[in-house]
Amino acid sequence: MSTVTVNDGNIVNRAGRGKKIAVYGALILFSLMYVFPFFIQIATSFKTDADATTNPLNLIPQPVTMAALKRLADTDYPLWFQNSVTVTILVTIGRVFFCSLAGYALARLKFRGRDGVFTALLAVMAVPGIVLLIPKFLVLNYIGLYDTYPALFVPLLVDAAGVFIMKQFFETISPSMEEAARIDGAGTFRTFWSIVLPMARPALITLTILSFQGSWNELGHFVIAVSDPNLYTLTRGVGQLTSGGLGSGNQFPISMASALIMTIPTALIFIIFQRYFTQGANAGADKG
Amino acid sequence: MSQVDSGRAGSGRRAPARVAKRGTGQNQTGAGWLFVSPMLIILGIFLAIPIVMALWVSFTDWNGRGNPFGSRVNFVGAENYTSLLTEQGLSRQDFMLSMRNTFYYVLGVVPVQTALALLLAVIVNQKFLKGRTFFRTAFYFPSVVSSVAISLVFVYLFTGTGAINTILSKVGVIGPNWLDDPRGVIHIIGEKVGLWSIDAPPSALASTEVMNLSLWEWFKGPSVALSTIMIQVIWTTAGTFMLMFLAALQDLPAEVEEAAMVDGANRRQRFMNVTVPHLRPTIFLVLTLGIIGTWQVFDQMYVMTQGGPAKTTLTPAYLSYAAAFRQQQWGEGAAIAFILFALIFLLTSIQRYLLRDKDEVAKKKATKAQAKAAKAKGALA
The missing domain is CATH 1.10.287 (Helix Hairpins)
Known part of the structure; x- marks a missing residue:
């Protein structure tokens, strides 16, 4: 801008300023829309029921109270939290391991039937998840897994989209290291485990995050897999809280607190691995 | 191993x-x-x-007790499908209600979330902006949070005396009881402009039935309750699609834009003639993913409304679940799931076809434009 003539510079500057004001104005508006609900949620978690009902917009609780959190601790909430953590860890480990194994085989290993397996994978990915609720229940019921702990995580251990992401990734890395390892006499699994996987770190982190997010936020599968309240995860338990007794009264602080606590792990992971979240979203886009 | x-x-x-x-x-x-x-x-x-098992169940009258593949379960042929599609009755009425609701839901959510996502991406992509990462994070964050948690927050925000109605009352508007209000948006608008009264609908519309629903019901629009869920979903998912648009925007080679600038194209021309064509594949992708996603909506209904009020938030996915797990009509529930499956498959196939066509057309256009540009350059030289 400094090199243009004074006259032109003025025009550019004026247009630029107008644009900047418009952009910042829109930004502030949208930021409020996106951040304010979370602020209200946090504030309400520390309010009394009466305060939450009469002052829904106040961001400062009067008085500040831990009552909602304490009452939440007396419900099954801690158990649900524990179940969610266990299931999420198992699913994430399973998905990262199995999806990279299969993705590697589909990308690199030459075996009869590979194309057929890949075609089947693509077909599976085209099945919308929501129509699988009844089918999954039927099979869990049939093999006697319904309403057991394994029902919560075993069906989620492999994710077709995850295999696809890993396959795509393995195809982008050069095979020279593997060939060297092979010539040195390393077996297929050894090559995969100690040569290929370390190179796949970014894809593995992306897959870890997608798996965490997928299983922590999953609702449908947990609804159809179990009915025993002791096997509820957070989404199932909390979803029941509102449709059950809590929704009828004005007990908003406890409902906000239950939502808040289940959001904290997501927020932490999101902040730490933000960069990879972005990649994950776009990796998901590729499959479409 | x-x-x-x-x-x-x-x-x-x-x-x-x-x-x-x-x-x-x-x-x-x-x-x-x-x-x-x-x-x-x-x-x-x-x-x-399981898909094969469910396909079998969709042709039986299994009631949830005993083995669905045992001898005590009757094969009923396509009865579960015909009762949803061709026979008069409550099943078809509910199914048609769910189709109507979801149709309006998709029609409202998909274009708005796509436009909002593009707008957010364009804003966040401004080079002069400070703290772009912060804003990107803020807009994307709801996409990674559990839909159950978000639903709870929205139930509170949109409750009768909640934050939204408090804000509305400050500008002199009396807000509705959002999630408890079954009135259709088109009905309300019609009443506001004096076309009809909701309590006494025009008999021509009210008395003509198509597929178990009166025309009056068909043209109801999304209910206020469903609109609330639509607002929530748009707010939540726009961030994901914003990231896709951002990636595409960052792929746009700076030289192309500079060339357009040198050619004297103003900002709007540059956006419409350079940026939008470049984004076309992403726009189609976002529309496709949006349609696939919206037809599957389930979580919000499960947590917030259970299909109510007055069945105006009933969707095929929720109806399928409720028929099977609540009413123990497993055959019907499975049949709904397969119809939904077929519908999503059909819609995505149509869209793929259109996308492929548009891409080819765009490519042809691009080569033509390039040829023209080369010619023009030659002439200049």
Whole structure:
């Protein structure tokens, strides 16, 4: 801008300023829309029921109270939290391991039937998840897994989209290291485990995050897999809280607190691995 | 796995390179199948086989008790499908209600979330902006949070005396009881402009029935309750699609824009003639993903409304679940799931077809434009 003539510079500057004001104005508006609900949620978690009902917009609780959190601790909430953590860890480990194994085989290993397996994978990915609720229940019921702990995580251990992401990734890395390892006499699994996987770190982190997010936020599968309240995860338990007794009264602080606590792990992971979240979203886009 | 490993390692170490290579080729078949076997087992048992089981159930009258494949379950042919599609009755009425609701839902959510996502991406992509990462994070964050948690927050925000109505009352508007209000948006607008009264609908519309629903019901629009859920979903998912648009925007080569600038194109012309064509594939992708996603809406209904008020938030996905798990009509629930499956498949196929067509057209246009540009350059030189 400094090199243009004074006259032109003025025009550019004026247009630029107008644009900047418009952009910042829109930004502030949208930021409020996106951040304010979370602020209200946090504030309400520390309010009394009466305060939450009469002052829904106040961001400062009067008085500040831990009552909602304490009452939440007396419900099954801690158990649900524990179940969610266990299931999420198992699913994430399973998905990262199995999806990279299969993705590697589909990308690199030459075996009869590979194309057929890949075609089947693509077909599976085209099945919308929501129509699988009844089918999954039927099979869990049939093999006697319904309403057991394994029902919560075993069906989620492999994710077709995850295999696809890993396959795509393995195809982008050069095979020279593997060939060297092979010539040195390393077996297929050894090559995969100690040569290929370390190179796949970014894809593995992306897959870890997608798996965490997928299983922590999953609702449908947990609804159809179990009915025993002791096997509820957070989404199932909390979803029941509102449709059950809590929704009828004005007990908003406890409902906000239950939502808040289940959001904290997501927020932490999101902040730490933000960069990879972005990649994950776009990796998901590729499959479409 | 260790067997394959040690066996190969042993032979590889001793044998000369050529033999090792042949050995690898042989072993890769075993290793390949071994590597994909966990995937085949899990996806086979919990995805492929169950679909076949559910297909069978959709042709039976299984009531949830006993073995669905036992002799006490009756094969009823296509009855579950015909009762949803061609026979008068409550089943078809509910199914048509769910189709109507979801139709309006998709029609409202998909264009708005796409436009909002594009707008957010364009804003966040401004080079002069400070703290772009912060804003990107803020807009994307709701997409990664559990839909259950978001639903709870929105139930509170949109409750009768909640934050939204408090804000509205400050500007003199009395807000509705959002999630408890079954009135259709088109009905309300019609009443506001004096076309009709909701309590006494025009008899021509009210008395003509198509597929178990009166025209008055068909043209109801999304209910206020469903609109609330639509607002929530748009707010939540726009961030994901914003990221896709951002990636595409950042792919746009700076030279192209500079060239347009040199040619004297103003900002709007540049956006419409350079940026939008470049984004076309992304726009189609976002629309496709949006349509696939919106037809599957379930979580919000499960947590917030259970299909109410007055069945105006009933969707095929929720209806399928409720028919099977609540009413124990498993055949009907499975049939709804398969109809939904077919519908989503059809819609995405149509869209793929259109996308492919548009891409080819765009490519042709691009080559033509390039040829023109080359000619123009030649003329200038």
